[in-house]
Amino acid sequence: MIVQIVLIVTTIKCLFIPLYHSTDFEVHRNWLAVTHNLSVSQWYYDTTSEWTLDYPPFFAWLEYVLSFVAKLFDPQMLYLTNLNYASDMTIIFQRLSVIVLDFIYIASAKSCSNLISDGKLLVFILLISNPGLLMVDHIHFQYNGVLYGFLLYSMSNMIRGNFISAAIWFTVLLNLKHIYLYVAPAYFVHLLRAYCFTISTNDGVHTPWYSFSFINLFKVAIAVITIFVLSFGPFIDHIPQIISRLFPFKRGLCHAYWAPNFWALYNFADKVLQHGLPKAGIVVPKVEASMTGGLVQEFEHTVLPSIKPVVTLVLTAVTMLPALIKLWHLGADRKYRTVSFVRCMVVCATCSFMFGWHVHEKAILLILIPMSFLSVLGDVDGRLFLILSTVGHYSLFPLLYPKNLLSIKIFMLLTHCAIAFGNIPTLYEPQKPKHKKPKRSFLRLPMLGPFESLYVYGLIVLCVYENLLHTIWGLDKTLPFLPLMLTSVYCGVGVLYFWITYYYYFIYFNVSKVPMLGTGNLTQYTKKIK
Template identity: 70%
Template sequence: MFLQIAIIVTTIKVFFIPFYYSTDFEVHRNWLAVTHNLTIDQWYYDNTSEWTLDYPPFFAWLEYGLSHVAKLFDPKMLYLTNLNYNSNMTVLFQRLSVIVLDLVYILAVRSCSKLISNGRLFVYMLLVTNAGLLMVDHIHFQYNGFLYGILLLSISHMIKSNFIQAALWFAVLLNLKHIFLYIAPAYIVYLLRAYCFMVSSEDGLHTPWYSFSIMNLIKLACTVIVVFGLSFGPFLDHIPQIIARLFPFKRGLSHAYWAPNFWALYNFADKVFQVAFTRAGVIKAQPQASMTGGLVQEYQHAVLPSVTPTVTFALTFVMMVPALIKLWNLCADERYRALSFIRCMIICASCSFIFGWHVHEKAILMIIIPLSFMSVLGVEDGITYLMISTVGHYSLFPLLYPKSLVSIKLFILLSHCGIGFSTIPFLYIAKPKKRKRFLRLSLLTDAETVYLYGLIALFVYENMIHTVWGLNKTLPFLPLMFTSVYCALGVIYYWIYYYYYFLTFNLSGVPTVGVVNLNRYEKKIH
């Protein structure tokens, strides 16, 4: 079954090859050309294209390796001046490169699923068929599957207490894509506490004992330093330029399409105040809608205080601190600490997504993918997964904006939701009781169910009503704003719900790997 699922999903990816692709397709084609034609001291300086190289060195080397295969398909795609080149062979190569690199993800998913005794096949299927990866990587175009495969390899080693291997893979991941710095605090706290301090309490009842190991700290530090040395060593004279490329703070608080986070609500509130105060004559009318113009740029809020990168970084870190303290304390019990690490990592990713600077909507996958693994290990994890996967994957719909893709993205989302909602409830209750209310989703409350059904109304408005009312010309970005704001409400609700669960749970009621928590469903629903 594991092989059959992988073959079926891969076949679906092949069918997506001729579909629409975003500007990210040209981004990666240009990076192939840059790394193939220029010496490494020019990689991070070249600006022939507006899509300059802005990933860490390991990813640049990956592009360099791929470029030597690319020239066998169509050498013209490697010409620096061939901007927006998209021959059939170029499309075929780049699509196939994503599919082939996804083998890393599939193998990592298999490695993680082996650690679970109950729901092993389901977790494998849930991860391999992830709706977000299908939409973002194989239609929109990116290499997220390969990157999340390395993350899952690191997580699997962490669960098995192979700390050096876990740190190694995570260091490699950071040097492939620096967005994973979002979850680095959880790694730092956990590795220091569980590996360097060697905290232990065998039965979980007695006072833990501590034995700090300077040797373990040295081994951990050497592992990370060697990886970063291999990555940045050839670029020692160009590190300031690389840092400037990796962290371009002038791109503004929000992406052109607002990610569904706190700043989407903040921007929306500012727009409402702007309209109200303009009509009241308190402020002058703005010449253009700066935040909803579809451009990546800096802008000033009209009414609310403008937000700086420093504010977002400080807010993000402050929000992480309680979870990191909780993780530090939970490491005393070896039976629960690995899964506590994953939960804390999910929360760190959530804090960064909700409060971070210039967050991309695709970063929601950093929450959904680890939570997919956790969904079979506790009813609260399962409930949270059903909520955030539905809302998070729906929030990716605007990335696939061509009308020809409406049925495709809807089918992908509904199929994935069908797998989750038809399976997760049965992991926690042998025979679900007959619903007392019509169409209430299993494991969810009435309010949660109504909210998810609200996505249907949002979809109908975006794809039908907005055009019928003739607003597509005068207010073209209104559906995007509605999607961001509505999904932001669900993401923030999930964050509060899961954060509270993590901070308040009792270890005696928390499952370990291979053990499903069955005793909270009645309390939750009835």
């Protein structure tokens, strides 16, 4: 069945080849040309195209290797001056390169699902059929699949206790794309607590005590430093230039449209105050509605204080801190610390998504993919995954704006929802005779409360308005970016709810007082991870 599922998903990816692609397609074509034609010392200085190289060195080397294969398809795609070049062979090559590299992700999904004893196949299906990856990589166009493959490999090695391998895989990932710094604090704390502190006992009676292993710390440090040296060594004289490319703080607080995070709600509140205060007799300055213009740019808030990069950095660090402290304490329990590490990854990723600077809407995948793994390990994990998976994937719809893609987006989301809502709840339902099972309201979704169900159903209303009523009412001419704002704000409420609820669950989860989790007690629960 694994082979059949992979074939089905890969076939779907191939069918997406002729569809719309975003400007990211030209971004990666240009990077192929830059790395193929210029010397290493010029890679991070070239400005022939506006889409300059702004990924870490390992990804640049990946583009360099791919460029030699690209030359066999169409040499003209490697001309530096061939801006916006998109011949049929160029499209076929770039699409196929993503599909082929995705097998790294498929193999890593299999590696992670093998860790599960109950729900193994479900986890594998949820990971490789992720509609976000299908939309972002195989229609919009990017290489997130291979990157998340490295993340899952690192995560599975961490769970298995292969700490050095986990550190190596994650460091390689950081040198492919630096956005994964978001979850680096969880890696740092867990490696320090679980690997560098060792348990020692004098006999079987006395309480164990922990001693710090400088040897283990040295091993981790050597592994990490070696990877960074290999990555940045050839660019030793150009590191300031690379850093300026990797962290362009002039791009503004929000991306092209508002990612569904705290700043979407903050921006919306500023807009409401801007239009509401004058009606109360309070004068506010009039400014152009730049925040809803769909552009990447800096802007100033009208009523609320404008946000600087340092503010987002402090907020992100402060909100992560309690979770990292909790992870440190949970690291003392060998049976539980592997799951707590993945949960802390999710919390850190969500904190960064909620409060980070210039957060891309696609960063929601950094939360959803680890949650796919956790969804079968606890009833709260499963319930919150159902909510976030639905809302988070819907929030990616504006990336694929052509109208002819609407049916494809809806089909992928509904298929994934059918798999998740149809299978995850069965892992946690008590095994009772059919006539004794409690009746559930027809409108109430499995595992979700009434208000949670109502919120999810609200996405249907939002979709109908955005794709039908907005145009029928003639608002597409006067308020063209209103649907984007509504999507960001409505989905932002859902992501905020997930963050608060899951954070509370992680902080107050007490291993010694675990009630019925999933299909059994604590002993059965820990056996879910082999």
